[in-house]
Amino acid sequence: MPSSAHDTAERLLAQHLAAFAGVTVLVLGDVMLDRYVHGEVRRISPEAPIPVLRARTRRAVLGGAGNVAENAVALGASAVLVGVVGDDAAAGEITAAVAGRIGDALVRVPGRPSTVKTRFMSGGHQLLRLDEEEGGPAPPDAETHLLDAFRAALPGADVVVLSDYEKGVLTDSVLRGAIAAARAAGKPVVVDPKRARFEAYAGVTVITPNVLEVTRATGLAAEDDAGAARAGAAAREQAGAAAVLVKRSEKGLTLVQHGQAPRHVPTRAVAVADVSGAGDTLVTTFALALAVGADMADAALLANAAAGLAVAKPGTATVTRAELAAALHREEVLAIDSKVMELEPALARIAAWRARGHQVGFTNGCFDLIHPGHVRLLAAARAQCDRLVVALNSDASVQRLKGPDRPVQNEAARATVMASMAAADLVVVFDEDTPERLIRAILPDVLIKGADYTVEQVVGADIVQAAGGRVALIPLQQGHSTTGTIRRINAGG
Numbered sequence: 001m002p003s004s005a006h007d008t009a010e011r012l013l014a015q016h017l018a019a020f021a022g023v024t025v026l027v028l029g030d031v032m033l034d035r036y037v038h039g040e041v042r043r044i045s046p047e048a049p050i051p052v053l054r055a056r057t058r059r060a061v062l063g064g065a066g067n068v069a070e071n072a073v074a075l076g077a078s079a080v081l082v083g084v085v086g087d088d089a090a091a092g093e094i095t096a097a098v099a100g101r102i103g104d105a106l107v108r109v110p111g112r113p114s115t116v117k118t119r120f121m122s123g124g125h126q127l128l129r130l131d132e133e134e135g136g137p138a139p140p141d142a143e144t145h146l147l148d149a150f151r152a153a154l155p156g157a158d159v160v161v162l163s164d165y166e167k168g169v170l171t172d173s174v175l176r177g178a179i180a181a182a183r184a185a186g187k188p189v190v191v192d193p194k195r196a197r198f199e200a201y202a203g204v205t206v207i208t209p210n211v212l213e214v215t216r217a218t219g220l221a222a223e224d225d226a227g228a229a230r231a232g233a234a235a236r237e238q239a240g241a242a243a244v245l246v247k248r249s250e251k252g253l254t255l256v257q258h259g260q261a262p263r264h265v266p267t268r269a270v271a272v273a274d275v276s277g278a279g280d281t282l283v284t285t286f287a288l289a290l291a292v293g294a295d296m297a298d299a300a301l302l303a304n305a306a307a308g309l310a311v312a313k314p315g316t317a318t319v320t321r322a323e324l325a326a327a328l329h330r331e332e333v334l335a336i337d338s339k340v341m342e343l344e345p346a347l348a349r350i351a352a353w354r355a356r357g358h359q360v361g362f363t364n365g366c367f368d369l370i371h372p373g374h375v376r377l378l379a380a381a382r383a384q385c386d387r388l389v390v391a392l393n394s395d396a397s398v399q400r401l402k403g404p405d406r407p408v409q410n411e412a413a414r415a416t417v418m419a420s421m422a423a424a425d426l427v428v429v430f431d432e433d434t435p436e437r438l439i440r441a442i443l444p445d446v447l448i449k450g451a452d453y454t455v456e457q458v459v460g461a462d463i464v465q466a467a468g469g470r471v472a473l474i475p476l477q478q479g480h481s482t483t484g485t486i487r488r489i490n491a492g493g
Contacts, residue, residue: 016302017075017325019292024078025284026153026187028146028178029065029163029170031083031106033090033097035118036060041127053120053127062097063117064280065163067318068192069102071284074318075306079103080153082146084138084169090114105149109142115167137171147177154185159291161283162191162204172200179203190287192279193217198239206296207239208283210247222246225254225264232256243296245286245303247279255300261357263297265304281310281319302328339419340427343441346389349426350442353387361385361472362444362464364435366393367414368407373476375421380474381448382423389426389442390418391435400433434459443467450476 036059041051062070069079080103085091087110094114098104115133119126138146146169154160160182164170179202182189189204198217201207211222214231217238222231232244233256246254248267255263285306289299305327309319341349350360363381367374367390382388392415398407407414411429418427430438439447439460447464451473455461461471 016289016292016294016298017321017328020076020288020321022077023072023158023288023291024080024156025069025072025287025291026080026082026150026157026160027065027069027072027163028082028150028160028174029068029192030115030165030167031066031081031085031094031169032063032115032117032165032167033094034061034063034067035116036121037118038121041122051122051127053122060093060097062094064115064165064167065161065169066094066097067280068161068163068284069098071281071306071318072288073101074320075285075288075324076321077288080157081106082149082153083107084109084112084142084146086110086112086114086134088114090116090132103153105153107138107142107145107149109138112138115165133167135167137168138174140173143171143173146174147181150178151181154181154187157187159287160187160189161287162189162201163280163283164192164194166194175200188287188290190283190290192283198235198241201239201241204239204241205290206243206245206286207235207241208245208247208279208286209235210279211249214244214246222248222254225262228254228264229256229262232262245296245300247282247307253300253304255296257296263300265300267304267308278307278310281317282307285319285324339424340415340429343428343438346426346428347441350387350389358386359445360442361388361446361448362391362435362439362442362460363388363448364391364393364430364438366398366402366407367418368398368402368409370417370421377450377474377476378421378423381472382425384446384448384472385444387425388423388448389428389444390424391438392418392427392429394429394431397431397433436460436463439463443469445469446472448472448474450474452476 037055038057039053039055041053043052045052065083066081069081072079081098082105084107085094087108091108091114112134113132118130120128162170179189183203190206191201191204193201193207193209193213196216198207214222214235218231218234220231220234222228228246228248232246232254236244236256243257248254250267252267253265282303286299286303289302306319306324309323309327310317353360361381361384395407395411415427415429418424428438436459440463444464446469447458447460449458455471458471464471
């Protein structure tokens with residue numbers, strides 16, 4: 001069954017993010033220097049109708065493929081950077097920026113300028129960008145040196161990122177040689193493309209185009225979910241890739257894999273300050289997640305979270321492992337709260353699930369003290385459907401059913417605990433003695449109860465079956481019950 005986005009954050013944090021420390025990313029592509037000149041504008045030039053910027057501060061950071069390597073290091077991994085620089089002052093700045101932190105095999109090409117982008121800023125606004133670059137292909141001897149350096153670094157790498165900004169490094173020859181070497185070594189290859197067509201990337205694992213790039217390459221509009229899925233599928237065929245991850249800016253991501261339904265991941269950006277370099281952050285995080293064994297859907301979720309942090313920062317920026325861990329923790333807390341809702345908004349969410357083709361399951365109970373029997377029941381119930389609704393007896397309902405000393409935990413506490421369970425996608429509290437009203441409103445595809453009931457005894461079974469649904473009875477784990485647990489606690493006291 002497909003995993004839900006809101007129940008994966010804890011698992012991603014525990015299993016994947018911590019493992020980044022053991023990963024080495026091999027980055028091949030267009031290395032740049034991003035310069036920022038910050039100042040203030042107080043007047044218009046008397047020479048032309050343009051603002052006069054009084055410079056206050058200057059800074060320079062690695063951009064392009066260099067920013068991919070920077071993000072890998074910030075996320076706790078190691079990186080090796082292979083690319084081209086000129087024989088100029090900017091090359092010295094780039095070399096100094098990687099020294100001691102990033103392994104590098106930078107190829108110097110005399111007479112070719114290093115790629116430099118200078119942004120002139122006032123407040124949060126960019127007034128002008130100055131590009132200094134040579135866009136033509138690297139000379140043949142540079143191609144040879146690039147591939148030699150790439151092959152030398154490949155045995156120590158866990159994943160490869162090809163960062164293509166069309167500045168002449170990733171020529172047809174370099175792409176063919178690098179992809180063939182990586183495939184022969186069994187290394188996954190993630191490419192951030194800029195080509196008008198994607199055939200040149202044939203054989204890579206994942207391509208990560210944005211909407212404009214995938215539309216240009218395939219001729220298919222990719223503005224909505226359906227369009228992004230179609231364009232992504234066409235791009236995957238065009239490149240012979242295992243998957244395509246379409247970057248859709250404020251609309252999130254669309255993951256297209258062979259033989260699987262498209263996966264749409266909504267954006268997690270809170271406030272956009274600057275999109276510069278956010279794609280590098282996303283690609284790096286996605287590649288790292290693949291390297292530590294995450295499946296592509298989980299890798300996309302983690303990358304999406306990292307990109308959301310990157311766009312909230314000004315300029316070309318990196319995201320640290322601590323920042324991403326904190327963001328995932330916040331999302332987990334918010335996700336738990338968002339699972340608990342009244343019936344009316346719950347029906348709207350269920351309708352959205354069904355619009356995506358998901359089967360909805362339903363189970364209910366008091367769930368006063370969660371024990372191993374509950375955990376197994378919920379896991380088995382979730383396996384029967386795509387999305388599981390858990391109906392929880394209110395405090396008043398529990399008292400009527402179990403007596404004045406119950407529940408041990410109030411309904412708010414029980415709902416929070418239930419919402420924290422990965423198996424539960426939605427939690428609805430009901431005040432009646434039975435959940436019949438909820439079942440009539442939801443009309444689940446699968447009604448699930450423990451096998452201590454017969455189908456005839458299950459409340460709402462006739463309603464669900466009449467609507468074309470089914471009833472599933474789950475075997476219970478013996479020796480576990482809330483009543484028994486309370487009895488043992490009291491006996492121990």
